[in-house]
Amino acid sequence: MLAGLLFLIPAAFFVYGMARDRRRLSNAVWLGIALVMLLLFLADAGQDNPLVSLPLLLAFAVALVGLLLLPLALLANGVVMVRREGRSLGNLLSLLAGLALLAEMAYFAWGITQPNDWIRGSAIGLFLVSAYIAFLFVSLLLYSVIYGRTGRRHGFDGIVVLGAGLIGDRVPKLLANRLDRAMRLYRRDREAGRTPVIVVSGGQGSDEKVSEAFAMRRYLLERGLPDEDVVMEDQATTTEENLRYSKALLAERGLNGRVVAVTNNYHVFRTAVLSRKQGLRLQVIGAPTAWYFVPSAFLREFVALLVRNPVVHGLACAVLMAGGLALTQIG
Structure with a gap:
């Protein structure tokens, strides 16, 4: 009984946090605590029940081998x-x-x-x-x-693509994946009758021939996106600046509705945490990354x-x- 209660308390905090704001860092901690309490609850319930204890022992053995490897x-x-x-x-x-x-x-x-x-x-x-x-x-x-x-996968007024390093003036695969994901979001909304604006965000590094935003915009235009729907933000040098400057550009165009930022999947949650810290209302979607x-x-x-x-x-x-x-x- 106690073990079950100890699971329900962090689980309730996790669900509440998700409903309030999915970008809260504490959601991850409550999820972890809830899972630990769930394992303890199952271990307690499985003491006299082999249908529960045997799968738990197998899972523990697999986890132990995984830890060693x-x-x-x-x-x-x-x-x-x-x-x-x-x-x-x-x-x-x-x-x-x-x-x-x-x-x-x-x-x-x-x-x-x-x-x-x-x-x-x-x-x-x-x-x-x-x-x-x-x-x-x-x-x-x-x-x-x-x-x-x-989270939402369509119905956006603005799509912000976060920059990554260039190879000279060329868009590498990591950044291309972000742009390809943004194009899919853009075309899906266009088919639904919306007209989202894509903001490509990224300044110019010391080893880059052009700004990341310039190379990203060229990549999208070469693949058929309308010139008027792709806006450059070429001053940002950090993720925080990517988000803040891009949101300001959208606001200048009167686009204060639903906004999504596109980055690679490993970078999604930290980007979401940073957007919450800045008080920006936006969602973050990930693009594939090499394994x-x-x-x-x-x-x-x-x-x-x-x-x-x-x-x-x-x-x-x-x-x-x-x-x-x-x-x-x-x-």
């Missing part, structure tokens, strides 16, 4: 990223995460066998911190999928969301670390 998968992905995309810090994230996980596992396995209380405590504390970060990561990943698959690019890209998004609340997460990690140390001192 995760560092190797991240290392392999890191190698692929370096080979295909270069050695930037962002491209090295999955490789670094894999090495960090292997190091943490090794330290935990060694540390808990040591007679020194401080070593054992630090091993337990690091394990608890890792579990906390893993909980947040999985919660955000699951909620990002939910956010990306829900090998997603792990590093989502890790980058995860880190960016974490650093939005450094004090909260820092305190949580400090408490967990202190708790691990305290356990060995009490024992």
Whole structure:
């Protein structure tokens, strides 16, 4: 009974948060807590029921194997990223995460066998911190999928396409996917009798021959979109500026209704969080991304969301670390 109540409380907060604003970061946390409570409830209910306990044991075994293989998968992905995309810090994230996980596992396995209380405590504390970060990561990943698959898919007055890096003056595949998704949204609304405006947003980087907005607009016009329906915003250098400047351009045209921003799927939820922070009423839709690019890209998004609340997460990690140390001192 208690386990069921502990599931219903966070589940209710999750549903309420979704109904109020799907862009709330707390929705992801409530989803994670609700799922943990649900697993505890099922484990309690399955103690005397093999129809419940056996699937749970199987799921636990699969999760354990997945956890053990995760560092190797991240290392392999890191190698692929370096080979295909270069050695930037962002491209090295999955490789670094894999090495960090292997190091943490090794330290935990060694540390808990040591007679020194401080070593054992630090091993337990690091394990608890890792579990906390893993909980947040999985919660955000699951909620990002939910956010990306829900919400309106037509009936927009404005479509904002967020820029990404160019190759000289050429639109690369990552950015082309965003533009192709925007074109599908545009044509669907045109067929329904609406006349949405597309805003292509992105400034010019130091290694780019033209602005991202110029190259994006050219890409759309070459594929048959009317000149008057594609507007350039060529000053933005960050996602926040993409959203703010593009919404201002639409407002100048009297388009204050439904607006959608188009980016790649790994970037959807953080874009939604940023739009909420700026008080902008818009939805975000994702475009496909190459499979090998997603792990590093989502890790980058995860880190960016974490650093939005450094004090909260820092305190949580400090408490967990202190708790691990305290356990060995009490024992």
